[in-house]
Amino acid sequence: MRKILVVAPSWVGDTMLVQPMLMRLKQRHPGCLIDVLAPPWTEALLRQMPEVHEVIINPFPHGTLRLLERLRLGRELRNAHYDQAIVLPNSFKSALPPLLAGIPVRTGFVGEMRYGLLNDARKLNKNQLPLMVERFAQLAEAPGTPIQQPIPSPRLQVSMAQRQRVLDKLGLPLDKPVAAFCPGAEYGPAKRWPIPYFAELAQRLEQRGYTVWLVGSPKDREIGDKIVALGNQHCRNLCGETSLADAIALLSCAELVVSNDSGLMHLAAALDRPMLALYGSSSPQFTPPLSDKAQVIKLDIACSPCFKRVCPLGHFNCMMQLTADHVAQHLPERSGRQ
DSSP states (O other): OOEEEEEOOSSHHHHHTTHHHHHHHHHHSTTOEEEEEEOGGGHHHHTTOTTOSEEEEOOOOTTOOOHHHHHHHHHHHHTTOOSEEEEOSOSTGGGHHHHHTTOSEEEEEOTTTOTTTOSEEEOOOTTTOOSHHHHHHHTTSOTTOOOOSSOOOOOOOOOHHHHHHHHHHHTOOOSSOEEEEEOOOTTOGGGSOOHHHHHHHHHHHHHTTOEEEEOOOGGGHHHHHHHHHTTOTTSEEOTTSSOHHHHHHHHTTOSEEEEESSHHHHHHHHTTOOEEEEESSSOTTTSOOOOTTEEEEEOOOTTOOOOOSSOTTSSOHHHHTSOHHHHHTTOOOOOSOO
16 A cells, blocks of 8 residues: 655645645555645644545754754654655755655655755746646646646535534624625735725625624734724634634535635635635735635735735735725625525
């Protein structure tokens, strides 16, 4: 039985985009076991992917080397006798554990000084593979083999029982259609639609009969509180009150999701929820929501995308000029649960 170790990215959204690669590995190697080395905050997501056999926690904070600890991890991985490792991050550090584990085939893009660490090192043609999901999928193929098109979209399934457990735990009724807002973006403020605009849109949706849930991490709690304070006392600020698995269950209840370009945006797309995806400093040409039910809303201004965490010009026009009026024009007509 073929055993494959995948070294996963650190971001939740990027992790969701790994799933099509896992699907392809299962197709190429029927019966294979795929373990994923990943940070703890993505574990719950990976455990909801049927392609994943086991999740191994990557204990290293972003940017740290900790060579002796990586050596210890490599020794532990050696006992699993993997046939191949696929290293998705492009860093030198991420390629160390598979080498130290003695995994015979170590696949990844050339990246950051990794020729000695990877023995199946691929050169990335960014023009041929503009999307992140395509780049990940390429590493599931044999060397020199093009990716299979079309690439399947990531998909998450939530059972009625899972959903009801979370609703009961949080005391959330489903007596009205739900609009879920994802107002945070871990990468930085340049990806976040302004708080007053979220607040105004929430008021419009309440007038249309929706109940609005604000979903995010503890870091987004203050953002959610400000949206509520701006005339939205009936909104439920759930930021920081849920685990990642809970957030997935909540998003699965939504008739509409409004989200910045964030990890939760990619989860909502994988759940195939109708969505307005708001882009500012980042690009839907690289990491779009992979769902036919998602509408990308973005202004085509000269300085966007800049891919910066904070607006380098100070005016933040890519989001400031994307007004609530503009976004409201894209609200779908109510037609019941979709």
